[in-house]
Amino acid sequence: EVQLLESGGGLVQPGGSLRLSCAVSGFTFSSYAMSWVRQAPGKGLEWVSAISGSDGSTYYPDSVKGRFTISRDNSKNTLYLQMSSLRAEDTAVYYCAKALGSSTYSYFAYWGPGTLVTVSS
């Protein structure tokens, strides 16, 4: 059974940093692309990063480029999102999501339950 579980959320001050983790099980992690998707309170879904399962290429929207870094540790079956220079508008539930295959050009069939990040002084 595919399982994804995020952790690392919490309260952080504006300008601060936070690292999210997503522990996975039930599939060969190294073979699959993964993404992070966030949802601000009461708002819609926003994709924030992806990493391929083949060569580890990474992708970001302009809203987080240069501030967020996605990475993976295939030996630990864990996906990460390093977030820096955090802003109030980064406040959201962050979900990790599994792609169809090694390419990031995929729908998201599996999602974790999410972890809440609150950026506030």
Next chain:
Amino acid sequence: DIVMTQSPDSLAVSLGERATINCKSSQSVLYSSNNKNYLGWYQQKPGQPPKLLIFWASTRESGVPDRFSGSGSGTDFTLTISSLQAEDVAVYYCQQYYNIPYTFGQGTKLEIK
């Protein structure tokens, strides 16, 4: 960026009746080399992560009831629930995975009339 626009923003339908949600992309999400539309539909209930319903615009995910169907091609897509059940109350999102950044529609809130 490809902008995804859903209509309506909210919808109230009687139990057993048909619900239709539309999604329009600002550019085509049909990949000509494989003739696939890179379009998915998700259902999200309060306090839960999104759940995949439909991918490639019209392929139902395993375990999804057959009252859910997807149609359309190019830039115009539709999610249809043929006979609304109480458990279908949720927010529905379309998503394109044709181009980075991957983008979602703003969501359509479905309620019981």
